[in-house]
Amino acid sequence: MRSIQDQLIAAQKAKKFINALSKIEKQAIMIGISEALLEAIDTIIDENKKDLDRMDSSDSKYDRLLLTKERVIGLSNSVLNVANLPDPTGVTLSSKSLPNGLQIEKKSVALGVVGVIYEARPNVTIDVAALCIQSGNVCLLRGGSDAIYTNTCLVNLIQNVLLGQGVDINLVQLLPTERELVYDLLTATQYVDIIIPRGSQSLIDFVRENAKVPVIETGAGVCHTYVEKTADLDKAVSIVVNAKTSRPSVCNSLDTILVDKAIASDFVQKLVKRLISFRVEVFASDDIYNDFQNMDYPFLVKAQEEDFGREFLDYKCSIKTVDGLSEALEHIDKYSSKHSECIVSQDALSIETFLQVVDAAAVYANASTRFTDGGEFGLGAEIGISTQKLHARGPFALEKLVTEKWYIRGDGQIR
Numbered sequence: 001m002r003s004i005q006d007q008l009i010a011a012q013k014a015k016k017f018i019n020a021l022s023k024i025e026k027q028a029i030m031i032g033i034s035e036a037l038l039e040a041i042d043t044i045i046d047e048n049k050k051d052l053d054r055m056d057s058s059d060s061k062y063d064r065l066l067l068t069k070e071r072v073i074g075l076s077n078s079v080l081n082v083a084n085l086p087d088p089t090g091v092t093l094s095s096k097s098l099p100n101g102l103q104i105e106k107k108s109v110a111l112g113v114v115g116v117i118y119e120a121r122p123n124v125t126i127d128v129a130a131l132c133i134q135s136g137n138v139c140l141l142r143g144g145s146d147a148i149y150t151n152t153c154l155v156n157l158i159q160n161v162l163l164g165q166g167v168d169i170n171l172v173q174l175l176p177t178e179r180e181l182v183y184d185l186l187t188a189t190q191y192v193d194i195i196i197p198r199g200s201q202s203l204i205d206f207v208r209e210n211a212k213v214p215v216i217e218t219g220a221g222v223c224h225t226y227v228e229k230t231a232d233l234d235k236a237v238s239i240v241v242n243a244k245t246s247r248p249s250v251c252n253s254l255d256t257i258l259v260d261k262a263i264a265s266d267f268v269q270k271l272v273k274r275l276i277s278f279r280v281e282v283f284a285s286d287d288i289y290n291d292f293q294n295m296d297y298p299f300l301v302k303a304q305e306e307d308f309g310r311e312f313l314d315y316k317c318s319i320k321t322v323d324g325l326s327e328a329l330e331h332i333d334k335y336s337s338k339h340s341e342c343i344v345s346q347d348a349l350s351i352e353t354f355l356q357v358v359d360a361a362a363v364y365a366n367a368s369t370r371f372t373d374g375g376e377f378g379l380g381a382e383i384g385i386s387t388q389k390l391h392a393r394g395p396f397a398l399e400k401l402v403t404e405k406w407y408i409r410g411d412g413q414i415r
Contacts, residue, residue, distance in 0.1 A: 002176055004184050007140065008191035010170040011113045014138045017168040019110065023087045025165075026133055030083035032161040033130065037076040040157055044072055047153040048122065055120075055146060060313040063249040065120040065147055075126045082130045082380035088402045089136045103409040108402040110136035112193035115185050116383060117207060119199035120146035125154045127374075127381040129172045135401035138171050140192065142185060144199075145177040186211040196396070198384040201311070201337075218384025218396055220311050221251030221339035223369045226328040226354070227267055228345035229260035235366065236344040237270045243342070243368040245278045249313050251385060252340050252372040256308060257319040258328045264321045265291050272297050278315055283307040285320035309335035325350050329357055336360060338387045340369040361387050361394040 021029075037044070048067040055062055091108040098104065114137045118124045125141055132139040143151040155174040162169045175185065186195060186207065194214050197207040201220040208215055225243055227236045243254035259267050268291040275282065276297065283303040284292050292300045307318040308331070322328045332341055342364035343354040351365045362372045362385075372395065374382025379397035386392045392400035 002178060002181060004175055004181055004188075007170075007173050007175060008184075008188050011138045011140055011173060012191050014168045014170040015112055018133070018136050018138060018171050021136070021167070025167075026087070026136070027083045029133055029161060029165055029167060030079050030130060032165060033126075033158055034076045034079040034083070036157050036161050037072055037079070037126070040153075041069055041072050044150070044153055044157075045069065047149040050149040051120075051147050060249050061120040061146060063247070065122065065150070067122055067150065071123070075123055078375060078381045079126065079130045081375065082134050082398060085134065085380050085398055087134065087136075088399050093404060100413050101411060102413055105407040106404055107407060109405040111401055111403055113138045113140065113191060114401070115140040115142065115188075115192045115195045115213065117142045117182065117185070117195065117197045117199070117203065119144040119203060121198065122147045122150040122154060124198060124383070125151050125174075126158075128383055129155075129158050131381055131383060131398050131401055133171060135398055137401055140173050140175055140185065142175040142182065143177070148177055183210060186213060189213055196383055216386060216390075216392055216396065217388050218386050220337055220387075221253070221369075221372075221385065222255050222309055222311050222335060222337040223252060223340045223342075224256045224258055224332050224336065225254050225342040225344065225369065226258040226322070226325075226332070227260065227263070228325065228328075228343055228347060228350050229262045230346040230350070231263070231267075231344040232346060233263065233267055233270050236267065237274055239342065239344055239366070239368050240271065241274045241278075243370050244275075244280060244317050245315065246368075246370055248315050250370075251311070251313075252369050253313070254369060255310060255312050255317055256335065257317060258322050258331060259288070259319065260328075261287070261321045261323055264288055268292060269295060275299075281314075281316040283316065283318040285318075287321045288319055309337075311337070325353060329354070332358055339385055340364065340372040342367065342369050361385060 089110050093106040095105045116128050128139050158172045159169040189212050192213045195211050196216050197204045198218045204217050225240050272295045281299045283301045285303045303318050338360045340362040341358045341360045345351050355363045374395040374397040377395050379395050382395040382397045384396050386396045
């Protein structure tokens with residue numbers, strides 16, 4: 001049976017190497033990766049096509065797996081954005097002198113060896129590598145078998161840059177995709193400092209249930225948009241359509257629309273005209289089904305209970321009416337995955353109540369949930385969107401790839 005033991009040992013050794021790199025040296029690596037991506041666009045797309053050819057184009061993962069010229073250029077720019085961010089390590093968080101003369105400082109330091117488990121998302125390979133290098137961390141990448149050709153190509157590219165700059169190539173490693181080897185990573189407490197799963201809820205649950213290494217979850221998105229009775233309906237339709245259709249396969253896309261009963265019919269009339277061109281399948285509750293039917297909407301299904309709290313990752317969404325803000329808040333509290341939630345309203349009190357009460361990593365007023373993204377938030381890139389509350393919440397980016405360390409300097413003091 002194959003083993004990742006040698007890779008784990010190599011990662012531990014590389015941790016000492018990366019700690020010695022200066023910000024200028026790390027920045028040079030990042031610039032090299034950015035340039036290498038642009039130079040290898042054709043090769044990357046060719047390798048990506050090998051993965052795409054093995055997947056049904058109707059699969060919701062297909063779009064996440066797809067790398068186009070524009071997307072590779074975007075990845076290159078993202079690496080440069082990370083390179084230009086401040087180094088999050090070595091920051092003095094507090095400093096004080098005790099009466100006994102001890103000098104105590106608390107500084108930010110790298111986490112160490114970061115293991116990331118993800119599915120058919122080759123952009124994660126580049127984003128994680130860039131973020132880990134810039135924050136002084138070693139990364140072990142375990143991508144899905146669906147993206148093996150693409151990920152292998154990208155990691156080889158990164159390691160060639162490292163090699164060319166005289167840097168230990170084991171700073172960034174791609175692990176085998178065999179499922180049984182995942183357990184070796186999840187239980188490698190001697191070698192790995194943290195595990196970050198990114199992908200479906202089933203993947204996240206699997207990691208959480210089997211890991212002995214500490215885990216930071218980047219959760220699945222079940223995102224709601226609540227159209228409150230005072231909403232500007234044209235603005236509401238624009239926000240909903242963008243959140244659902246701009247890129248439906250990602251975690252910050254809309255899954256459920258909640259609309260106040262008082263404006264439901266008027267809203268549906270405007271919404272149908274926009275959704276129909278995207279062929280969005282609408283799972284409508286009984287209380288709003290007839291409004292769509294009266295508009296002869298062709299992609300209509302009667303919603304079942306399981307269609308609420310469901311992450312569609314496709315041109316599909318559910319919709320139901322609510323009787324005011326309180327009912328909307330109750331629904332979101334019941335079905336939300338605590339990722340991104342939105343209210344569209346012109347009532348200041350309703351907006352502030354929604355923003356304060358809703359328990360989610362990102363809460364929006366009058367804007368698309370599609371903005372929940374490290375790049376959009378000015379963080380350069382992200383590993384994922386954390387929906388938990390310990391250490392990191394929201395876009396899990398450079399600033400959170402650190403922990404704390406205490407430095408105590410004395411002159412013979414004893415206790």
